[in-house]
Amino acid sequence: MLAEIKGLNEECGVFGIWGHPSAAEITYYGLHSLQHRGQEGAGMVVTDGEILKGLKGEGLVTEVFTSDAIKDVKGKAAIGHVRYATAGGGGYENVQPLLFHSQNGSLALAHNGNLVNANALKHQLETQGSIFQTSSDTEVLAHLIKRSGFTLMQDRLKNALTMLKGAYAFLVMTETEMMVALDPHGLRPLSIGKLADAYIVASETCALDIVGAEFVRDVLPGELVIFDDEGMRSEMFSYNTTKAMCTMEYIYFSRPDSNINGVNVHTARKNLGKRLAFEAPIEADVVTGVPDSSISAAIGYAEAAGIPYEMGLIKNRYVGRTFIQPSQSLREQGVKMKLSPVRGVVEGKRVIMVDDSIVRGTTSKRIVRMLKEAGATEVHVVISSAPIQNPCFYGIDTSSREELIASKHSVEEIRQLIEADSLTFLSVEGMVEAIGRQEEGETRGSCLACFTGKYPTEIYPDMLLASCGAGPFF
Numbered sequence: 001m002l003a004e005i006k007g008l009n010e011e012c013g014v015f016g017i018w019g020h021p022s023a024a025e026i027t028y029y030g031l032h033s034l035q036h037r038g039q040e041g042a043g044m045v046v047t048d049g050e051i052l053k054g055l056k057g058e059g060l061v062t063e064v065f066t067s068d069a070i071k072d073v074k075g076k077a078a079i080g081h082v083r084y085a086t087a088g089g090g091g092y093e094n095v096q097p098l099l100f101h102s103q104n105g106s107l108a109l110a111h112n113g114n115l116v117n118a119n120a121l122k123h124q125l126e127t128q129g130s131i132f133q134t135s136s137d138t139e140v141l142a143h144l145i146k147r148s149g150f151t152l153m154q155d156r157l158k159n160a161l162t163m164l165k166g167a168y169a170f171l172v173m174t175e176t177e178m179m180v181a182l183d184p185h186g187l188r189p190l191s192i193g194k195l196a197d198a199y200i201v202a203s204e205t206c207a208l209d210i211v212g213a214e215f216v217r218d219v220l221p222g223e224l225v226i227f228d229d230e231g232m233r234s235e236m237f238s239y240n241t242t243k244a245m246c247t248m249e250y251i252y253f254s255r256p257d258s259n260i261n262g263v264n265v266h267t268a269r270k271n272l273g274k275r276l277a278f279e280a281p282i283e284a285d286v287v288t289g290v291p292d293s294s295i296s297a298a299i300g301y302a303e304a305a306g307i308p309y310e311m312g313l314i315k316n317r318y319v320g321r322t323f324i325q326p327s328q329s330l331r332e333q334g335v336k337m338k339l340s341p342v343r344g345v346v347e348g349k350r351v352i353m354v355d356d357s358i359v360r361g362t363t364s365k366r367i368v369r370m371l372k373e374a375g376a377t378e379v380h381v382v383i384s385s386a387p388i389q390n391p392c393f394y395g396i397d398t399s400s401r402e403e404l405i406a407s408k409h410s411v412e413e414i415r416q417l418i419e420a421d422s423l424t425f426l427s428v429e430g431m432v433e434a435i436g437r438q439e440e441g442e443t444r445g446s447c448l449a450c451f452t453g454k455y456p457t458e459i460y461p462d463m464l465l466a467s468c469g470a471g472p473f474f
Contacts (some may be wrong), residue, residue: 012096012395013037013203014110014190016079016171018178018227020198022264023078024070026211031080032061033210034203036255037112038084041095045108045331046072052106054099056081057094064427077227079171084397094136097171107145112203113136114395116460121163141170154179154226158237161224165457169245171201171220177228181237185244185456187394187447189260192232200228204258218261221252241261243445244336244456248396250435251385252293252356258283263436266296270399271434272384272426273300273354281305282380285349288312290356290367291339297384298354307352310345312371339367347375358414359398361405365418369447372419381420386412386428386451393459398450428452431448 017023027044032121036271042064043056055073057064061082064070081096092269096275097110118137121144126132130143144160145153151183157172157179167187172179180201182190193200200213208215219225222238229238246253249260256266276297289298289311302309316338351371368379389404392398401407415423426434428451 001091011079012083012112013207014079014112014169014171014201015203015207016077016110016173016178016180016227017195018077018199020195021076023075023198023439026195026198026200027078027080028065029069029211030200030202030207030472031065031082033207033255035061037203037253038082039163041083041092042081042281043083043095043097043110044063044073044078044080045097045099045110045173046073046078048075050100050175052099052175053168054097054108056092056095056096056097061102068256073166077171077173079108079110079178080200081171095132096136097173098134098136098139098142100136102146107142108173109138109142110171111141112169112190113183113393114393115140115164115168116166116393116457117164118166119256120460123347130206131225135306140164141172145172151254153177154224154235157181158224158235167457169203177226179227180219180225182219182221182223184222184238184241186219186241186261186445186448187244187246187456189245189249189254189258190217190219191259192216192225201225201227204254204260206258209257215259239472242456244447245445246394246396247431247435247446247448248357248385248392248450251394251431254291256296268435269293269296269384270354270409271302271436272431273297273302274304274385275430275434276300276354276382276424276426277304279427279430280382282352282382282424283350284352284378284380286310286312286345287354289354291315294354294356294384297356301352301354301382301384305352310342312342312345312351312353313367314340314342316340338377338394339370341370341374343374347369348378350380351376351379352380353420354382354384356383357388358383358405358418359388360403361414361417364420378421380422381415381418381424383423383425385426385431387414387425388450389448390453393455394447394449394451394457396450424436431440 017031041058042061045054097108100107115137121140123285125143145156148156148159150156168183169188169190170181193208195213221241224237225234250268258265288303289295371379389407
């Protein structure tokens with residue numbers, strides 16, 4: 001769906017490379033392939049083995065990394081980041097990677113996810129004398145590393161990671177090594193690849209493909225992987241692990257050409273659509289999907305239902321970001337600018353409109369109206385996920401229950417509000433089975449908190465208070 005209009009946004013994407021003379025240029029291409037994970041800011045930090053040099057700015061990858069700017073950051077390794085602000089808000093100072101200099105050397109951090117105990121740790125660190133330069137929860141790790149009593153960086157990092165709770169895929173770089181860590185639940189995706197003798201780490205495998213790297217394996221929950229001139233080695237910083245990959249990665253966030261925990265995203269979405277056709281059989285003339293993330297599910301639904309799939313909605317790919325504003329009225333106008341119905345496809349037809357989720361409901365209402373204005377006689381909305389009834393505290397921008405229409409209304413009430421002829425959500429069981437839970441005899445594991453309210457980690461009181469609309473998230 002249209003993330004910036006719909007109000008469903010991933011926090012960010014990370015990319016790292018070690019051991020390549022064109023590290024900065026490769027990072028540029030890797031981040032460009034992850035642009036869908038964040039459009040508010042982009043940055044990279046490069047090392048030549050002696051000095052860390054950073055380049056970052058607000059805007060898209062192509063806006064921040066000009067050809068002249070890239071020439072100034074040469075080195076054999078780099079970590080990069082694309083950002084959508086949830087925790088900490090926007091602003092140049094919060095654009096990552098964060099870069100810190102001290103008498104003992106430099107440190108760069110890039111983070112995908114959200115720390116649920118960040119406020120508690122910040123308060124503790126500030127009482128001990130720490131001064132924070134940003135409002136990002138990512139900076140907490142830097143202060144914990146600095147205060148660790150261990151000598152080796154990897155030991156200091158492991159010690160710091162044990163104090164964190166929540167979702168995190170961290171890339172940490174010094175002048176002489178790059179370290180990668182994934183939280184004990186593996187809530188965010190993180191993969192390792194190889195390009196000749198260089199190692200690459202990325203939020204999604206599509207970034208490996210775009211730079212010509214070969215997929216090696218996924219980073220394990222609770223694992224710390226170290227890359228340096230000697231190669232790659234791995235240690236566990238936590239053995240108390242339970243896999244709980246974010247289900248929305250498959251449904252919505254990841255690119256369809258990515259593989260998450262061994263499952264191709266396009267295939268998962270197509271299976272979601274097939275399962276939806278089984279759970280919600282509807283008599284209709286055409287099936288259409290809302291571009292782009294719902295297309296795969298729509299194809300699956302049409303295939304299973306035996307109803308023709310048609311391109312009933314067209315996305316305008318040349319609309320800039322200038323119209324993206326926080327007010328609801330401009331969000332609704334944005335839908336019209338972003339999408340257009342194809343009258344020749346929907347006129348006089350009973351249309352099944354497949355979408356991946358409903359957050360506020362206003363976007364769905366506008367699309368239903370557009371299809372009917374274009375001549376559709378009926379519009380049946382089918383959603384390839386269960387109702388989102390609970391806020392996410394792990395890096396998705398739904399931190400308040402108040403903004404979730406399914407937390408306040410029944411399915412029938414939502415149907416009336418969006419003016420659809422019928423509305424069906426996929427069951428939680430259907431989602432799990434369609435995506436697939438088994439991998440080589442082991443349970444793959446899913447985080448279903450936004451659907452079920454069962455969170456895989458402890459949730460702190462300040463976050464629960466914010467989720468009820470009682471104050472800012474951070």
